[in-house]
Amino acid sequence: MVRENCGVVAAFSLSNENVIPLIIDCLRALQHRGQEAWGIAIPNKTPYKELGLVTESSNKFKEIIEKYRSNAAIGHVRYSTIGKSNLDNAQPLKVSDLCIAHNGTIANVEELANMVGGCTFTPQNMNDTLLAAKKIVKLLNEKNDMNNALKILKNDIIGSFSFTFVTDENKIFAARDPKGFRPLVLGYHKETETFVVASESCAFLSIGAQLIRDVKPGELLKIDESGLDSQQFANEKHAHCAFEYTYFAHPTSIMEGINIYIARKSIGRALAKKFPIKADVVIPVPDSARPAALGYAQELGLEFEEGLLKDRYSKKGKLRSFIEPYQKDREEIARWIIPIKEVINNKHVVVVDDSIVRGTSSIAIINAIRHAGAKRISMIVSYPAIRFPCYAGIDFPSREELIASNVEDINGIDKAVAEVIKADFVGYNDPDTLANAIGLPRDELCFTCSTGDYTNLGLIERPIFKSRREVKGE
Ligand code: SF4
Known part of the structure; x- marks a missing residue:
């Protein structure tokens, strides 16, 4: 398929x-x-x-x-x-x-x-x-x-x-x-x-x-x-993809009358109210999370810095890790996100990311920030925990690959994911806060990959489709 x-x-x-x-x-x-x-x-x-x-x-x-x-x-x-x-x-x-x-x-x-x-x-x-x-x-x-x-x-x-x-x-x-x-x-x-x-x-x-x-x-x-x-x-009834607003769309684009850059900054401000962390510095995971990190820092009056840089001249640097088809390529791209030690060393760092899908990049990023000398790392995530596959155009091919899907206690997702990616704290956004920050009614946005409610697709229960591995016969 x-x-x-x-x-x-x-x-x-x-x-x-x-x-x-x-x-x-x-x-x-x-x-x-x-x-x-x-x-x-x-x-x-x-x-x-x-x-x-x-x-x-x-x-x-x-x-x-x-x-x-x-x-x-x-x-x-x-x-x-x-x-x-x-x-x-x-x-x-x-x-x-x-x-x-x-x-x-x-x-x-x-x-x-x-x-x-x-x-x-x-x-x-x-x-x-x-x-x-x-x-x-x-x-x-x-x-x-x-x-x-x-x-x-x-x-x-x-x-x-x-x-x-x-x-x-x-x-x-x-x-x-x-x-x-x-x-x-x-x-x-x-x-x-x-x-x-x-x-x-x-x-x-x-x-x-x-x-x-x-x-x-x-x-x-x-x-x-x-x-x-x-x-x-x-x-x-509309069900616009909320993920476009946090990750996929270009920051200059206007969707449903809303500029993506402004929406992402507003999401950062909302996250600052939800998780007001007294950090020394706020850094984004490049590139999509940059406006949200800026909004987060501005709302709390914290220092905003570019603590992670992409090596744009490497073979994989031009690609975005989430849309790389194969796991080894995702691991490869994480290697090309380079921390700036002078920004991070001996600081409580809030690192803002747009989403955590498989967690591969997050593990590599937290590890890199830790090695650059951070004394505490809090990861703030613009998009709610992704726990279910998308059947409406974004590739979350199988549940087993999603880092948050295996956590049984929904209220314990932040803590469980923090343990896996080895962050001191993880704070996920939630659908209501995200919809409010984007500026669209909650019930006109799709959050199926977070909630597992597939009625948007006209399905009462979660459909059982073949996973990527099953399709490829692996
Ligand atoms: S399931 Fe998630 S990624 Fe797919 S359309 Fe809905 S919000 Fe977007």
Whole structure:
């Protein structure tokens, strides 16, 4: 099964300008959402795909821009967790006359494969996006209407999606799942009269486009030569991913009207009220936790320092440890976070991190700070304890890998995790405090990975899906 948390983009120029340069720049701005592969698609051509970072292909940009010249295009950056990092799994994918790019996870792929029919997927080659595309094409043949197709598709799938599509008839579509798990925003690039849809608004900043608004959960946008059209294929209670606000999204992005950097700083301030520690210095785990650490220090009037630095020139330094697919790579990246002894030595250090998933990095970081001479280490965590897998687009593949999932007494999680990572104190955020600090109603945010309440996904009980190890046959 291929599960992804990726970045998508779509662009349509009403004045017939070539949108490929805009697509490439947007994909570069969305690179933090996926670094394994990228691709673009235009009408009536096989999608262009490459492995690695977008900038690694910069010597081919000129050729790509000319060869794929089009006023309508979509693009994708990919992060996979199980599927091999090969070009077959890279997106966009083409089925019949429809190209698709997907951010999210469709968890019930086996069920969907049966509905599509004629598929011979094995657990190793299952691709949720390909199945969704086949299903949509099937529904389009029956209904001849994308909105009606999505009305049916939403009932057949468990999971999340932000889709962008381009058709051979030169139309762009963009759709966000009814709960709005994954982000999707609409913008406009004035110079080229181009409507742009992207996973995050940081993509618009990179091309000088204006953010118009979020694509609404359950909304379908169609953009063609007659302009922009909007339809609603579902109206449900929202469940925006709270994890985007603490970890995944870019600090410059605006989601549901809230700037991510401001939200993270506000989360830090809220954590300072929840855990007012009289420390000598507050340091962030780079990079996502920096605004929260700053907010924490400012609220308590404590010294804020950069006590940990990433070695950006090492091979793994460009990657983020949580989205590295393999354990040895995560261990590798922890080695490249280097403490500054002069900031830490002989001090009570509060180290702020955005989350603790498997705990591998936390163990290495606490160890490094201890060796740099800290006399006491308190770890404050922006996101509540992650105890359950996510089936809505972020890779927490199996419960056994989550450090907090094995603690039976929920009230004892802070203490139990502190023992494992060898910190003197661990303070986790909680869903109410986090929602309040973000500025969204608690019941419009998803916290399933913390609470285990899977009703957001339409499930009464926690689904039993195959773990990554089971899928890989390990
Ligand atoms: S389960 Fe967690 S990571 Fe997944 S969508 Fe919900 S909040 Fe986000």
